[in-house]
Amino acid sequence: MLAVVLTSLSKPPEGFKAPGIEIFDFTKTCLIGDGSLCVTKVTFWMLMSSVIISALFLIAFRNPQIVPKGLQNAIESIVEFIRSGIVMEVMGREGLPFLPFLTSLFVFIWINNLFGIIPGINFPTTARMAIPMFLAILVWFVFNIVGIVKQGGLHYLKNTLFQPGVPPALYLLVTPIEFVTVFIVRPLTLAVRLSANMIAGHLMLTIFFVGTWYLQWKLISIPMAAVSFALGTFITAFEVLVGVLQAYIFTILTAVYIAGAIHPEH
Amino acid sequence: MTHLFGLLAQVSGDVGAIGKGLVYGLAAIGPGIGIGFLVGKSVEAMARQPEAAGMVRTTMFLGIAFVEALALFGFVLSFII
Numbered sequence: 001m002l003a004v005v006l007t008s009l010s011k012p013p014e015g016f017k018a019p020g021i022e023i024f025d026f027t028k029t030c031l032i033g034d035g036s037l038c039v040t041k042v043t044f045w046m047l048m049s050s051v052i053i054s055a056l057f058l059i060a061f062r063n064p065q066i067v068p069k070g071l072q073n074a075i076e077s078i079v080e081f082i083r084s085g086i087v088m089e090v091m092g093r094e095g096l097p098f099l100p101f102l103t104s105l106f107v108f109i110w111i112n113n114l115f116g117i118i119p120g121i122n123f124p125t126t127a128r129m130a131i132p133m134f135l136a137i138l139v140w141f142v143f144n145i146v147g148i149v150k151q152g153g154l155h156y157l158k159n160t161l162f163q164p165g166v167p168p169a170l171y172l173l174v175t176p177i178e179f180v181t182v183f184i185v186r187p188l189t190l191a192v193r194l195s196a197n198m199i200a201g202h203l204m205l206t207i208f209f210v211g212t213w214y215l216q217w218k219l220i221s222i223p224m225a226a227v228s229f230a231l232g233t234f235i236t237a238f239e240v241l242v243g244v245l246q247a248y249i250f251t252i253l254t255a256v257y258i259a260g261a262i263h264p265e266h
Numbered sequence: 267m268t269h270l271f272g273l274l275a276q277v278s279g280d281v282g283a284i285g286k287g288l289v290y291g292l293a294a295i296g297p298g299i300g301i302g303f304l305v306g307k308s309v310e311a312m313a314r315q316p317e318a319a320g321m322v323r324t325t326m327f328l329g330i331a332f333v334e335a336l337a338l339f340g341f342v343l344s345f346i347i
């Protein structure tokens with residue numbers, strides 16, 4: 001397999017074919033099993049990410065010190081960032097029970113986004129729609145169940161669908177819009193935002209580096225290859241930022257939705 | 267004008283690619299303007315009241331997340347159509 005790839009890479013190409021959506025399909029190179037339900041590279045690294053995260057947290061807090069050092073310091077600063085930057089800012093003190101959930105969400109998405117730029121993995125696992133969609137469905141269940149538990153089923157529905165302070169006749173218009181926004185658009189945008197950002201980033205990286213490889217065969221196009229390589233490197237650095245930002249946005253939106261379910265809007 | 271229509275009639279092979287480009291391009295106009303306004307106003311607010319910068323930044327990211335979703339829908343649709 002590797003030999004085939006290496007020989008095909010060491011020959012000058014026939015014509016440029018821009019990479020498309022097919023670079024996200026790993027079912028041709030299954031690791032275990034075959035067909036559309038096999039364990040691919042994406043599945044493997046998604047599972048590995050949870051192993052990595054568990055190991056990091058367990059090692060960091062195996063022997064906690066009052067004055068943290070090294071890994072404990074790093075992990076504590078992540079937790080502290082979620083605590084003061086997201087939970088206290090958006091939800092207040094009632095949100096503190098959700099700190100572990102939000103921290104796991106943030107770190108899981110962040111590590112999976114970072115896989116896109118780690119050499120040797122080179123694929124952001126969150127670019128596959130299944131993973132963000134599962135996370136969004138999880139968030140949907142969490143905020144709805146929190147709303148039902150904290151406010152009571154009928155009160156929660158009434159407070160969400162019939163916002164107070166609206167003229168009664170307008171409920172004909174407002175209620176369907178609220179229903180679609182809260183119960184359909186929220187999880188959909190959560191999932192699409194994360195996966196589309198990662199798909200776009202991975203496509204750009206692939207296009208620039210495939211372009212570099214394609215352009216370096218002829219002397220005349222080597223300057224163009226250099227430009228393409230520089231842009232690809234720049235986008236790699238940009239992807240570090242996007243990975244953190246998307247994890248942050250996913251987490252803060254989850255916090256906003258849960259906060260909305262705890263407290264009805266007045 | 268008739269010449270243009272004649273040209274358009276000849277463009278039949280790669281209409282899909284043009285449509286995809288148009289879908290993404292048109293979907294990016296509104297959110298682009300929106301994010302521009304949003305970040306500009308947030309920077310203004312942060313410059314006027316630096317002590318409120320943290321709150322403004324959080325709200326700005328929330329707003330960006332909502333606005334950006336529209337452009338991303340266009341991006342995803344350009345693959346689907």
